[in-house]
Every structure is written in C-alpha cells, then in structure tokens.
Amino acid sequence: xxxxxxxxxxxxxxxxxxxxxxxxxxxxxxAMGLLSRQVTSLDExxxxxxxxxxxxxxxxxxxxxxxxxxxxxxxxxxxALLTQISDALDxxxxxxxxxxxxxDVLGLDLLADLLGISRSSARxxxxxxxxxxxxxxxxxxxxxxVVGDLAGAYNDIGVRRxxxxxxxRLDGKTPAEILADGWSPDDDGPRxxxxxxxxxxxxxVT
Numbered sequence: 443x444x445x446x447x448x449x450x451x452x453x454x455x456x457x458x459x460x461x462x463x464x465x466x467x468x469x470x471x472x473a474m475g476l477l478s479r480q481v482t483s484l485d486e487x488x489x490x491x492x493x494x495x496x497x498x499x500x501x502x503x504x505x506x507x508x509x510x511x512x513x514x515x516x517x518x519x520x521x522a523l524l525t526q527i528s529d530a531l532d533x534x535x536x537x538x539x540x541x542x543x544x545x546d547v548l549g550l551d552l553l554a555d556l557l558g559i560s561r562s563s564a565r566x567x568x569x570x571x572x573x574x575x576x577x578x579x580x581x582x583x584x585x586x587x588v589v590g591d592l593a594g595a596y597n598d599i600g601v602r603r604x605x606x607x608x609x610x611r612l613d614g615k616t617p618a619e620i621l622a623d624g625w626s627p628d629d630d631g632p633r634x635x636x637x638x639x640x641x642x643x644x645x646x647v648t
Contacts, residue, residue, distance in 0.1 A: 535580060535583035540582050549602070558624055577626075611638055
C-alpha cells in the first residue's frame with residue numbers, strides 16, 4: 443500500500459524539527475492515497491509530490507500556494523507550514539482516493555464491514571455512482587490513517603488479519619468488533635483502536 447519508504451534524507455530535512463514535520467505530512471497524504479509515486483528520499487521532490495497529491499484532491503489550496511512560494515531553504519518557516527498542511531489533511535476526508543486505497547488493501551468485504559455499510563453501497567461509493575455520505579466519509583478517513591499506521595509493520599495480509607485479532611488493550615475484543623455499526627471516529631473505542639495501530643509505528647512488538 444505505502445508509497446512512502448524513506449531511504450535517504452537531504453538538507454535541509456536533516457534537521458529534526460523539519461524532518462518530523464515533513465514526515466508527518468507525507469505519512470498522512472500517503473495513508474489517504476494522495477502520493478502518486480514512491481517517495482524514497484526526504485527532499486524537495488518529496489514535498490512537490492505532496493503538493494501535487496493535495497492539489498489533485500482539492501485540499502489546502504491556500505497553504506499549497508504558500509508552499510509553492512516557500513523555498514525549502516527557509517528552515518524557520520517551513521516546519522510551521524508543513525504542520526498546517528498536516529492539520530488540513532486531518533480535517534479533509536478524500537473519499538475518492540481513500541476508497542481505492544483501502545479497497546486494495548482490505549478488500550471490499552472487510553472494508554464494508556468495518557464501515558458498517560452494505561457491500562452494494564460500498565460498490566456504489568467506490569465506483570462514484572453515488573456520493574459518499576459525510577458520516578461514512580469520516581469513518582473511511584479514520585480507517586485510512588489506521589491502515590496507514592499498520593502498513594509500517596505489516597504487509598496487506600497482516601493488516602487484514604490485525605482487525606480480527608483479540609487485543610488485551612481492547613478488553614479482549616478485536617478491532618473489528620470495536621468498529622461496530624454506527625461508530626464515530628470520536629468514540630472511545632475507535633480511538634483505542636487508533637492508538638493501538640499508531641503504537642506500531644514506534645514498536646514492532648506492540
């Protein structure tokens with residue numbers, strides 16, 4: 443799934459604060475399916491890939507205009523701008539892109555179950571023949587981030603199995619059981635699922 447596989451870092455992104463802000467923004471865009479190519483170097487070309495993906499999804503137009511005029515050598519202002527971009531991505535579900543990305547990893551059946559919708563509805567939303575309702579788009583956006591975190595530790599098969607494994611941190615329930623019909627990303631249960639997935643970015647044994 444992931445198009446973000448950083449293997450080298452180039453100035454000025456070797457500065458920790460700037461590197462952290464850039465990776466956060468790129469990771470969010472990647473989880474949402476907005477990176478159109480493999481990004482293996484943390485450099486100005488990676489930022490331009492981020493810009494193109496966000497522009498295609500219609501996200502952060504004003505911010506992107508600022509980024510176009512912001513040379514990567516301006517180390518003082520760039521971290522704050524990248525943090526604003528991360529925030530814009532957080533608040534901007536992009537179902538057209540996220541449906542395709544998540545269907546490729548999870549398969550339509552599991553994705554529909556996790557979203558609490560019928561398979562026929564999922565097919566219509568995926569094809570674009572019907573607009574994705576806001577509530578479903580919000581859950582889809584949430585799942586994109588969860589799957590994005592899991593992709594750093596598992597392959598696609600492992601990601602799918604993760605949702606069916608019981609977890610002590612979820613009171614013995616599976617993530618799929620927590621994400622029952624009608625859940626909201628702001629509910630305590632889904633937040634616990636998200637925290638569990640996010641921990642995998644830092645500890646492969648979590």
